[in-house]
Amino acid sequence: MASIYHFTKRVYGSFNPSEVSKSSDAIRFGMLGAANIGPMAFIIPAKTHPDVIVAAVAARDLKKAEAYAKKHGIPVVHKSYQDLLDDPSLDAVYIPLPNGLHYEWALKAIQAGKHVLLEKPSTSNAEEAKSLFRHPLLSQPNAPVLLEAFHFRFHPAWQTFLSTFDSTDIVDASAEQFLPAGFFPDSDIRFNYALSGGTLMDFGTYAISSIRQAFRKEPISIAEASHRPMPKSRDKEIDHAIKAKWNFPNGGVGRIEADLAARGGYRLPWLTKSWPKLALPKLTVQLSEKEVLDPKHKRHTMQRTVVFWNMIGPHLYHRIDIVDKHSIRNIDNGGLIESWSETSYMKVYEWPEKGNGKVGEAWWTTYRHQLEEFINRIKRREGSGVWIDGEDSIKQMEMIDATYLKAGLPLRPTSNYLGSAG
The missing domain is CATH 3.40.50.720 (NAD(P)-binding Rossmann-like Domain)
Incomplete structure (x- = not known):
């Protein structure tokens, strides 16, 4: 309550x-x-x-x-x-x-x-x-x-999220953003090429910004990109949805998927594939596996994954999941002996430490x-x-x-x- x-x-x-x-x-x-x-x-x-x-x-x-x-x-x-x-x-x-x-x-x-x-x-x-x-x-x-x-970058939750990992350790960062089909009509100015429309120019800009922020570096190349076009009667130059993958200097991969008319994603796809899709924006950052100093085991590693739910509107609701997956392996053949995960959750609506220019209230957007x-x-x-x-x-x-x-x-x-x- x-x-x-x-x-x-x-x-x-x-x-x-x-x-x-x-x-x-x-x-x-x-x-x-x-x-x-x-x-x-x-x-x-x-x-x-x-x-x-x-x-x-x-x-x-x-x-x-x-x-x-x-x-x-x-x-x-x-x-x-x-x-x-x-x-x-x-x-x-x-x-x-x-x-x-x-x-x-x-x-x-x-x-x-x-x-x-x-x-x-x-x-x-x-x-x-x-x-x-x-x-x-x-x-x-x-x-x-x-x-x-890019308002989301100024919120304490976003800055706290960035502090939970070292960007050079990122193996994979993936931003997913969906709006349900029907939220915007196909006649909306967001889908007008002459006015520089397109999903990448709308929802997708947040996804790209969040990936760039996670890596703190610019990509060295784009590996792939694809789009779902608008209906035939609409602008052929407009992306209704877009996916892309980039390579970053540390060897990590950044991905986005953005859709302004999303459908499906539920169980029983034969029945639900045309239903408008409801999903919170999400950024998932997977880090490289690290050795853990463990006197009881000779081969103990841990891999961290950080998930930021609703990173573009954290003032309304958000959650940061930090999942540490531990593995114990046989030192001779590398076989997995035991594994377990430890998960912690964070919600940050104010600066953890105020002062030095950091001000605000929990209700600040x-x-x-x-x-x-x-x-x-x-x-x-x-x-x-x-x-x-x-x-x-x-x-x-x-x-x-x-x-x-x-x-x-x-x-x-x-x-x-x-x-x-x-």
């Missing part, structure tokens, strides 16, 4: 936090786009941050922007994205636009002197990423802060932790130490590009603004 109480209290606090008083030098944000992700990813977290004010919004449809502003208590509605960027009272922008618009409007925001919190994926391809994150404006004194919003670090960087304050720099975002897009090419799909289209960007 206690666990149910704490779960309910934490989730309620995540979605219904009390608004705090704002500081006199709070960062004033504008939103480019009246996106569905906006409340969870930005508006609600902003209510609880004393240094953040959501001051304005703009959308392609003025009436939609006005309705959005009224619903979420945003005081100013601008007639266009550019009008919002030209507003001198705004310090920063949050950009949750369709993928294909990220590059143009992030760069225009930087050119307007605004700090940018940019939804993932940062751009449509690596060429755009290099142009954006290596832009000369970002290397100037007092340059705007630009952050790709991944987005709230991310916003904390974004504001810390703007105000040049000590933070938790978690950050995603521009080169990281470039490497992310390079891995996505390589995966698409290996799967026989074209790269997502480059913005026309790239050639005119100064």
